Amino acid sequence: MSAERLPMVVPAADLPDRVRIYEVGARDGLQNEKGAVPTEVKAEFIRRLADAGLTTIEATSFVHPKWVPQLADAEELFPRVRDLPGTELPVLVPNQRGLDRALALGADRIAVFASATESFAKANLNRTVDESLAVFEPVVRQAKDAGARVRGYVSMCFGDPWEGAVPPHQVARVCTALRNMGCDELSLGDTIGVATPGHVRGLLNLLDEEGVPTDEIGVHFHDTYGQALANTYAALEHGVTTVDASAGGLGGCPYARSATGNLATEDLVWMLHGLGIETGVDLDRLTATSVWMAAHLDRPSPSRTVRALSHKDQ
Numbered sequence: 001m002s003a004e005r006l007p008m009v010v011p012a013a014d015l016p017d018r019v020r021i022y023e024v025g026a027r028d029g030l031q032n033e034k035g036a037v038p039t040e041v042k043a044e045f046i047r048r049l050a051d052a053g054l055t056t057i058e059a060t061s062f063v064h065p066k067w068v069p070q071l072a073d074a075e076e077l078f079p080r081v082r083d084l085p086g087t088e089l090p091v092l093v094p095n096q097r098g099l100d101r102a103l104a105l106g107a108d109r110i111a112v113f114a115s116a117t118e119s120f121a122k123a124n125l126n127r128t129v130d131e132s133l134a135v136f137e138p139v140v141r142q143a144k145d146a147g148a149r150v151r152g153y154v155s156m157c158f159g160d161p162w163e164g165a166v167p168p169h170q171v172a173r174v175c176t177a178l179r180n181m182g183c184d185e186l187s188l189g190d191t192i193g194v195a196t197p198g199h200v201r202g203l204l205n206l207l208d209e210e211g212v213p214t215d216e217i218g219v220h221f222h223d224t225y226g227q228a229l230a231n232t233y234a235a236l237e238h239g240v241t242t243v244d245a246s247a248g249g250l251g252g253c254p255y256a257r258s259a260t261g262n263l264a265t266e267d268l269v270w271m272l273h274g275l276g277i278e279t280g281v282d283l284d285r286l287t288a289t290s291v292w293m294a295a296h297l298d299r300p301s302p303s304r305t306v307r308a309l310s311h312k313d314q
């Protein structure tokens with residue numbers, strides 16, 4: 001069974017022809033896992049994701065190992081995968097030390113991660129919002145000088161577990177600061193998965209007014225309230241063509257306990273292919289990869305599409 005083979009009732013109008021899936025399973029998906037996942041399993045996961053047709057795969061983070069112990073093997077992992085043909089492998093860096101570690105290994109896709117709220121900036125980076133932006137400024141400049149492409153994440157774009165509803169102008173301010181320092185693209189994070197399509201439209205409209213080009217925006221939804229696909233659809237209608245997702249719906253955030261898994265890549269691909277939107281992803285191979293990873297993690301994937309496709313009678 002595949003979504004594109006079902007009779008298409010109404011072809012998608014005003015939606016993009018192609019979506020770039022920015023796969024975060026190996027980083028965002030695994031960073032919260034309690035048990036240490038062996039480095040070679042992570043490397044094999046990334047290779048299998050590439051083999052399934054994903055061309056942007058966030059590999060790991062060069063953060064402090066005490067803050068995210070699961071990713072303490074970044075130095076061992078990155079060299080095992082960095083030469084995968086046709087694959088971009090972004091890595092997260094929180095500061096100069098992280099950038100130095102990443103550049104020393106030849107990383108050419110860098111992501112810094114800011115927050116729209118003070119509480120999460122403190123919990124995640126041990127800095128205020130402005131202090132963390134000041135840390136990122138020279139990091140972004142140096143990464144660009146080294147020829148890297150830089151993404152700027154903005155977390156807590158809609159709701160925050162400590163501060164509640166997040167005013168959109170707070171998000172716009174951080175987006176503008178990241179663009180001004182040279183970030184090539186932004187990723188709007190609904191870190192705790194509370195947004196609905198109305199909120200997504202509201203924020204994207206405000207970013208339009210603030211002069212943030214839609215083609216520089218990616219969306220990063222968590223599925224805590226089951227809204228991630230609906231939110232993605234709203235973003236596509238607005239013209240967004242980069243969508244973050246995590247194979248098998250792995251994920252959460254160690255510094256935002258109420259965050260559950262990311263939007264599952266398989267659920268996203270099922271919807272996009274059903275809309276006639278190209279992704280380049282082979283859904284069967286991707287599903288097989290998530291089933292393989294679920295066996296390593298010793299629990300079933302939360303993705304509905306993985307569950308449906310991995311039952312032989314579906």
Ligand SMILES: CC(C)(COP(=O)([O-])OP(=O)([O-])OC[C@H]1O[C@@H](n2cnc3c(N)ncnc32)[C@H](O)[C@@H]1OP(=O)([O-])[O-])[C@@H](O)C(=O)NCCC(=O)NCCSC(=O)C[C@@](C)(O)CC(=O)[O-]
Nearest residue numbers: 062063064067094097098113124125126153155156189191
């Ligand atoms: C930023 C820090 C380091 C500040 O942590 P800090 O304790 O303030 O660090 P510091 O600058 O005071 O330095 C203390 C020591 O750490 C070392 N250090 C400093 N930096 C590094 C580094 N990069 N790599 C290795 N070591 C490092 C540094 O060298 C020093 O060593 P000492 O001199 O004491 O021996 C810490 O808060 C941190 O690592 N935070 C990362 C948290 C994280 O990774 N969170 C998850 C990613 S964000 C996310 O998941 C959300 C997202 C992106 O998916 C989108 C969404 O859903 O919203």
